Amino acid sequence: MVSSKKYDFLIVGAGLYGAVFAHEAKKRGKTCLVVDKREHIGGNTFCKKIEDINVHAYGAHIFHTNDKKIWDYVNDFVPFNRYTNSPVANHKGSLYNLPFNMNTFYQLWGTKTPAEAKSIIDEQSKKYQKKQPQNLEEQALSLVGEDIYYKLIKGYTEKQWGRKVTELPAFIIKRLPLRFTFDNNYFNDSFQGIPIGGYNELSGGLLDGIDVQLGVNYFKDKVALDAMAHKTVFTGKIDEYYNYEFGKLEYRGLRFDHEILAIENYQGNAVINYTEADIPYTRILEHKHFEFGQQKKTVITKEYPLEASTELEPYYPINDEKNNNRYLQYKNKASKDLVLFGGRLAEYKYYDMHQVIGAALSKTKKLFDN
Incomplete structure (x- = not known):
């Protein structure tokens, strides 16, 4: 048949x-x-x-x-x-390299050696390591201490998840990679x-x-x-x-606002994160930098996290x-x-x-x- x-x-x-x-x-x-x-x-x-x-x-x-x-x-x-993905974080107008590495630590504290950076992180985090973390905030503080957490993690994470960090489970951040080298490459691949x-x-x-x-x-x-x-x-x-x-x-969703600017270069990097909670977008992309573009104009995108719904495209599973x-x-x-x-x-x-x-x-x- x-x-x-x-x-x-x-x-x-x-x-x-x-x-x-x-x-x-x-x-x-x-x-x-x-x-x-x-x-x-x-x-x-x-x-x-x-x-x-x-x-x-x-x-x-x-x-x-x-x-x-x-x-x-x-x-x-x-x-x-x-x-090579080398994002930058903007916190109240100050710029910090990501992922957390020796450049970031120098920008935070002026440290020049791994030993100096480790000493500060250990000093700031040890007071939070005395009990089992009950939420994401306690987990992050026990891993990296106050400066990195409050400047580069807290606000961004609350925007990303749409919830207070104290309401998020600790397992979301099982570890926070700290690199004690001057390496801004976000991925290890x-x-x-x-x-x-x-x-x-x-x-x-x-x-x-x-x-x-x-x-x-x-x-x-x-x-x-x-x-x-x-x-x-x-x-x-x-x-x-x-x-x-x-x-x-x-799911968590995202809204993308694309904008054409009549300038050649807006931010000098493809990805800049905005880590303050009161800035509604999580990051700005400048797309030409993904392909080393030399166009006369540029296009930027602001990413706004939001709750996904049946009508909206889902992005991140919860x-x-x-x-x-x-x-x-x-x-x-x-x-x-x-x-x-x-x-x-x-x-x-x-x-x-x-x-x-x-x-x-x-x-x-x-x-x-x-």
Whole structure:
């Protein structure tokens, strides 16, 4: 009997997980239809060209990994530049290098040696190490002391989570990396960079030759879409897929305000964090610096954290005990389903880009090569 289904796979979501899955399936002779509710591919990695600058429309995406195979994999589609993430923190007009390193300690205290810096941190933190931390504030103070905590952690964290630090669980900050070297490289990974020409080059390469339909609300036409393929791969919110049967999973959201400025260089760095609680945005991005741009104008983006809702795009899962237990109910139900679930929203997990790609490669290898 000849099947009436046109595709082997319907893939819901044209972000990195869906694009990698589709590419790997196509390599093995499978047919795929990729649908996405947005009007573009690439998910949150999408770049919008403004004033000839690749603007990261959904916040900064800096690719970094220790996995050479994944680094080589993405570079097969587009060469990556040598961008190194070296953010700066602004607290009441004073600038501090991130992550916390010898440059930061010099800016805070004028210390010039690791021993001097360690002595101050030990002196400030030891008084908070006498009891088990009951919240994030107590945990952070026991790790780094008052100066780093109050200037560079407290306000930023309260904005990011929308809650007082004393209301946040201690486990959110299990450790705070302190570097006793003059190294402003935020990531420790061996490979780091930005695709030359923007992330659309990567997404486009992955989805080359694959049927893609944009502006498609999967849930409005679910029965007809599922009927087009032998199997569905779902990369959206797992709670939405099951119509919130066990309750809604909680996320933090973001709002992005993009602005074109008629100057060549606004802040001299791609990422500057604003750590004061009374400044409503967490950071300002200047996108041209991701690709060492020399354009006559510049584009900046202010990031405002907010509570996510059903209507707003979810960004950061709130992986507390309540939400994780709720997710496990969905995961258990999904394990009995014929649908394949993968990616940040379907797995209710904060994935970096290399982890999303790795998860998709692992899934397709297991599916097709075993």
